[in-house]
Amino acid sequence: xxxxxxxxxxxxxxxxxxxxxxxxxxxxxxxxxxxxxxxxxxxxxxxxxxxxxxxxxxxxxxxxxxxxxxxxxxxxxxxxxxxxxxxxxxxxxxxxxxxxxxxxxxxxxxxxxxxxxxxxxxxxxxxxxxxxxxxxxxxxxxxxxxxxxxxxxxxxxxxxxxxxxxxxxxxxxxxxxxxxxxxxxxxxxxxxxxxxxxxxxxxxxxxxxxxxxxxxxxxxxxxxxxxxxxxxxxxxxxxxxxxxxxxxxxxxxxxxxxxxxxxxxxxxxxxxxxx
Numbered sequence: 165x166x167x168x169x170x171x172x173x174x175x176x177x178x179x180x181x182x183x184x185x186x187x188x189x190x191x192x193x194x195x196x197x198x199x200x201x202x203x204x205x206x207x208x209x210x211x212x213x214x215x216x217x218x219x220x221x222x223x224x225x226x227x228x229x230x231x232x233x234x235x236x237x238x239x240x241x242x243x244x245x246x247x248x249x250x251x252x253x254x255x256x257x258x259x260x261x262x263x264x265x266x267x268x269x270x271x272x273x274x275x276x277x278x279x280x281x282x283x284x285x286x287x288x289x290x291x292x293x294x295x296x297x298x299x300x301x302x303x304x305x306x307x308x309x310x311x312x313x314x315x316x317x318x319x320x321x322x323x324x325x326x327x328x329x330x331x332x333x334x335x336x337x338x339x340x341x342x343x344x345x346x347x348x349x350x351x352x353x354x355x356x357x358x359x360x361x362x363x364x365x366x367x368x369x370x371x372x373x374x375x376x377x378x379x380x381x382x383x384x385x386x387x388x389x390x391x392x393x394x395x396x397x398x399x400x401x402x403x404x405x406x407x408x409x410x411x412x413x414x415x416x417x418x419x420x421x422x423x424x425x426x427x428x429x430x431x432x433x434x435x436x437x438x439x
Contacts, residue, residue, distance in 0.1 A: 257320030
């Protein structure tokens with residue numbers, strides 16, 4: 165290996181290390197702050213790691229509200245939305261990729277147009293609708309508005325288009341019904357795309373603050389991001405060590421999901437690059 169290639173490789177690794185450090189350091193600082201006391205938080209210059217660590221901050225944050233209830237609500241909301249998005253996304257993706265019907269392309273353009281509409285734009289009419297239906301402070305108000313994803317439909321349709329029509333025709337000849345073709349033939353082939361979209365959906369809705377804030381007014385259906393925000397309201401606004409401990413309840417599950425699914429993320433990008 166030439167000296168030029170060695171230098172180039174070293175520079176590349178150094179650049180990647182800097183990017184990784186920039187991505188990881190905020191999480192390290194969050195963990196560090198969550199283990200400090202008030203004096204450690206306000207100390208200057210700040211210390212990276214507290215001595216000794218104050219693990220009781222997590223107990224204080226957990227005891228400041230019904231965080232177990234918040235966590236259950238968050239899980240129900242996230243899993244419910246994901247299940248609906250995958251189900252309807254696969255149906256729509258099959259219709260837009262493997263069926264021929266009048267107006268298909270025009271309808272798909274409407275789906276694509278939905279990607280440019282932010283959810284904050286439609287929250288007023290949806291809030292009025294759910295209020296008149298008496299569905300505020302229910303899981304339906306958290307799940308139904310996001311049950312269908314334009315991004316999911318787009319990605320799944322694109323993945324289904326890569327599957328040969330001969331496979332679908334062979335399944336149809338063997339007597340497979342529509343749901344069998346979608347969920348037992350096409351979906352397993354498009355698994356990398358489904359996993360990648362699932363990660364996007366889980367991260368977005370697990371961390372969603374705006375929609376649960378609008379649709380909930382009591383602890384029965386509030387989610388973790390709302391509970392963490394209330395930690396600051398309960399104190400003076402300076403209890404950053406407790407607030408960071410509460411924030412870890414939101415961040416830690418997402419990090420675990422990424423750690424478990426990183427192999428599928430790589431496969432998803434590989435699958436996309438082969439198209």
